[in-house]
Amino acid sequence: MVFLKLGTRKALVVSSPAAVEECLTKTNDIIFANRPYTLASKNLNYDSKTIGSASYGDHWRRLRRLTTLELFSTNRLAMLESVREKEIQFLVKQLFEECSNDGQTQKSKVEVRPKFVGVAFNMMLRMISGKRYYGNDIDEDGKEFQTLMREFTAIQGGNINDFIPILKLIDFQGIEKKMVKLMKRLDGFFQKLIDEHRRNGSVNSDEVKMKKNMKLNLIDVMLELQEKEPEFYTDETVKGVILAMLIAGSETSATTMEWAVSLLLNNPQKMKKLQHEIQTHAGHDQLLNESNAAKIKYLQNVITETLRIYPVVPLLVPHESSTDCKVCGYDIPKGTMLFVNLWTLQRDPNLWADPMKFIPERFEGDVGGGGGSEVGYNMISFGVGRRACPGAGLAKRVMGHALGALIQCFEWQKVEDGEVDMTEGTGLVLPKAQPLVAFCKPRQEFINILSKESYSH
Numbered sequence: 001m002v003f004l005k006l007g008t009r010k011a012l013v014v015s016s017p018a019a020v021e022e023c024l025t026k027t028n029d030i031i032f033a034n035r036p037y038t039l040a041s042k043n044l045n046y047d048s049k050t051i052g053s054a055s056y057g058d059h060w061r062r063l064r065r066l067t068t069l070e071l072f073s074t075n076r077l078a079m080l081e082s083v084r085e086k087e088i089q090f091l092v093k094q095l096f097e098e099c100s101n102d103g104q105t106q107k108s109k110v111e112v113r114p115k116f117v118g119v120a121f122n123m124m125l126r127m128i129s130g131k132r133y134y135g136n137d138i139d140e141d142g143k144e145f146q147t148l149m150r151e152f153t154a155i156q157g158g159n160i161n162d163f164i165p166i167l168k169l170i171d172f173q174g175i176e177k178k179m180v181k182l183m184k185r186l187d188g189f190f191q192k193l194i195d196e197h198r199r200n201g202s203v204n205s206d207e208v209k210m211k212k213n214m215k216l217n218l219i220d221v222m223l224e225l226q227e228k229e230p231e232f233y234t235d236e237t238v239k240g241v242i243l244a245m246l247i248a249g250s251e252t253s254a255t256t257m258e259w260a261v262s263l264l265l266n267n268p269q270k271m272k273k274l275q276h277e278i279q280t281h282a283g284h285d286q287l288l289n290e291s292n293a294a295k296i297k298y299l300q301n302v303i304t305e306t307l308r309i310y311p312v313v314p315l316l317v318p319h320e321s322s323t324d325c326k327v328c329g330y331d332i333p334k335g336t337m338l339f340v341n342l343w344t345l346q347r348d349p350n351l352w353a354d355p356m357k358f359i360p361e362r363f364e365g366d367v368g369g370g371g372g373s374e375v376g377y378n379m380i381s382f383g384v385g386r387r388a389c390p391g392a393g394l395a396k397r398v399m400g401h402a403l404g405a406l407i408q409c410f411e412w413q414k415v416e417d418g419e420v421d422m423t424e425g426t427g428l429v430l431p432k433a434q435p436l437v438a439f440c441k442p443r444q445e446f447i448n449i450l451s452k453e454s455y456s457h
Helices: 016-023 037-045 058-072 073-078 081-098 112-129 138-156 165-169 170-199 205-212 218-228 237-267 266-281 290-295 297-309 394-407 444-451
Strands: 003-007 009-014 108-111 325-327 330-332 335-342 412-413 439-440
Touching: 016 290, 016 325, 016 335, 016 394, 037 138, 037 170, 058 073, 058 218, 058 237, 058 394, 073 081, 073 237, 073 394, 081 108, 081 112, 081 290, 081 394, 108 112, 112 138, 112 218, 112 394, 112 412, 138 170, 138 237, 138 444, 165 170, 170 218, 170 237, 218 237, 237 266, 237 297, 237 412, 266 297, 266 394, 290 297, 290 330, 290 394, 297 412, 394 412, 439 444
Parallel strands: 009 335
Antiparallel strands: 003 009, 108 439, 325 330, 412 439
16 A cells, blocks of 8 residues: 655555455445545536446436446346457458458558448447437548547646646646547537437337337437436436447457557467467357357456556546545545555566466366466456446457457468567557557468358348
């Protein structure tokens, strides 16, 4: 535990399992369930009205209940499984076509991250709004929103204006001006989605519900609730939910998958083992589906080990204490920002054997390496307690299926000799400093399957 004064703000940084448990799940779980108010909360999160930025209370509880029931529940995930599978099929088909020339397949140089961002974004947008990308010009709208998401996560990271009030008054480095400009563009994107759904007719209509077989998407559900409770489900609240789900559901998953492919390229024996495991479970005559991917233990271990070494949010989203409290016997004053240091926690040599080595086998339970099937508070990549990520189950499904399908269908190679550069970039979501570019080539046994028209979008 380290207690800091960051300008005018008090901050507590914890990086031990005992301290994490005491802050987030034991005696202080409600006390630290709040979020600090920052420039990002104000300007990028509808004045702290999104599920990720809102402090603990009725507003947050209602949003949590809405997203849990209508997006992340077991029934809803099962209902929308075919949507996610079609996006994976589209991804592998797209890569296959990039590797095809005059009927012959060849290796193609691919920048990995945009592919992952695209598939994750499309999945979330289809689950939220029922369609891929917004508007008629799919590619342009998609590229624009990907750019906005990168800017959003980069500028979300802690900035000095939040800690020194005088800098906030003069808008040091123009941070607030940049946030307002960015949010105006994002808000316009979300408002068009809502307006489009309104033009499609009343979501309360029995005829509409029958036609959709009760499979209303999240925007339709929220517009239906808006008619019943307009004072709570304002357009701003609806847009806040869309924002939180798209940003959290696409940027984080895409970033983790890029790290995973990078680690596998640097560890070819692990790559071969994963290919063998996928082949054993799915065979050569069909594309891996989401249900099968979830059952491949080694594939899930690769994702878990990637999240351990490169946690997508290294300091988690900050919490804030609502009252004075004690943590591990120390007095912590009201209004203290809490940072959970996953970077240190999940690389601690006292908790993990060979912490810097990529060892998916450490989560097998019967293999040494400091892990096992139950790691408790040694690893909390999706947070823990009341403010844990509600989409953890969906994220694991999406990442496992996407990564598994790409390893199943393609051979991957490094573009240059030596190891892939694993230098970290900056931002709330931990990116690679150097985007991963790799060669991919369709595996011979999957060429016929990938060339079938049934796998086009």
